[in-house]
Amino acid sequence: MNLFLQLAVNGVYAGSIFALFGLSFALIFATTKVWHFAQGAVYSGSALIVVALATTIGLLPAILAGVVFATLGGLGCQAGIYGPLRRRGASMLVIVMASLGVTIVGENLLSILFGPSQKTLLVDVGGPIIVGGVVISRAQILAPIIAVAVVGLALFVLYRTDFGRKVQALIGDEELMQLQGIATGPIRMACVAFGSAILPIAAVMLLLSGTGVSPYIGLPVVLIGAMSLFLGGINSMLGAAIGGFLIGFVENVALYFIPSSWQAAFTYSLFLAIILVRPTGLLGRRLIQSSM
């Protein structure tokens, strides 16, 4: 077995999934300006639903149920918590704290409903393919295809449709849009819905390789999403997806050179180094203070 090639395959796989985390976080942050920590609970909740239902109603209906849960969860946070707080003049810090609160409450509710331990998806998707000694699982083949399709769809809508131009305008200057009489609420909600619906799809890609899911795995996902956003460039959807991919790829390939116990430290160090050299991220533009 060629270890470097195996790690590269693993890296492409993890990177593809992290790209979806990055896109999801970036889309919601760019259009709402909220650090949506509750995305973690939405992620783990939708993944647990998929695991719980897959063996009874089948994988595809279970994924659909997960997508519905995630979409409603994301919209619920926006309409039920962030929106009312914003209307009452709450500062961004208060909204962030509220989002953290939702995450903690959500994790505990999920723990009561599904139990605190890790669950795995017991669905047979077929054995791996071995190419030149490198083992490639079905999930590893599927993940890059799905990631390219989802990111491609998002970018197509963003840059090639009328709705996408409105989203870009919303990201750029919401007040100007409102002055022109354009209702920004529905646009923002559509972006939150899409950003949230991506999460169970990413979760399934992980679950198909035997990765477990517990109520407490959400915050690391949010962290990856946030890192992708900074690495790729705030307000750049493509940048966030590329950032996520790079984090996943580097995190895996780095193990060729370092012990696994140093994996996280290495990734964060590299991230810090890049951000210090290029604070706006790889594809980001200089931001005005108020947009943060």
Next chain:
Amino acid sequence: MVHRRNLLIATAFAALLGIGNNAFAQQDPVRVGVLVGTSGASGQIGNWTNRGVEIAIEELNEAAGFQRFTMFSEDSEYKAQKGLEGFNKLTTVDGIDVLITSGSAVLPTIAPLADQRELVMMNVGAQSPAMAGIGKFTFSVIQLADFDIAVMANYAYDTLDFDRGAALYISNDIGQTNVVEFERQFTQLGGEMAAIESFRASDTNYGPQVAKIAAAQPDFVYLVGDVDVAAAATRQIKALMPNVQILTYGGMESQLFLDAAGAAAEGLLYTQTDFDPASEDPAIATVAQRYQTRYGEDFTSPFIGYAYDAMMIVAAALDEAGGAGEPLRAAIMDRRDFPGITGDVVFRDDGTVSKSVIIKGVRDGAFVLVDRVGASQ
């Protein structure tokens, strides 16, 4: 004069009341605390422990003809902080006289406190070698992992004829201690540990570590982790190395592991105490029957037996000690040798015990006896 006579009467009455109270005090049930993880990934083991103590107390109370023992239980989730909270509740609110507990993360926290309070603690599940001599008042009814690990290392090298191993372990004291001990034992025999990789307790994807292990082409992977984590790791190991042998320890023996690992669990081997719950030995059969009657389930796990034995040891030692605390500790140390359904318990000076160990495994989705190799020390 009248006042003096009244005072004498009152004093005599009070003295009588005092005597009466002492007499009643002898009838007060001994308060037995059980501090185990009943929720979380290893909750099944904690629940087995509770049940083991419950049936022992039921049997003892029936034999005494009155409520000789009463039980108070707290959930530690097998975490140090939760364990400490449970310990404080049991000692300060419930006023327990003796504690039956487990959890390699919990015992180091509470053992010094038990020594301070002169509270006898029976360890029925923590197998970390660090449990040896952990506290003057702590006694382990379960054998510690270093012996199990030696048995597994020998079995891998001598019986399975493996000379190239790998390890994947959870990055905490227990994982590290077990893997270091396994590596020491296996390399002493002449084997080589070609790859040793760790993961964090919060990790869910072990792909990179498994890839590095696969590249080392080991005959087996020695796996150490919590039940749910180990189940996910087992699936990921088998996805990349379908033919590799996975070796682990007795903590995996739970339905949760089988359910979560699915087909990947097939062929897994682990060490367990030489104890057959289905034995025709009258002592075991009686307990098994009582367990079946009370819970409507078969007596399948040695963890029920450890808890049962611990409670019986406490009861026997209390007969000789006459009270809890230092007299009870001294009585256990004086006698040292107690019969048990999980084998005779002979305490060493450091409060540990040795028992025979067997190799068990997963066959057709069930835990079965594979080999009887590990004699007691």
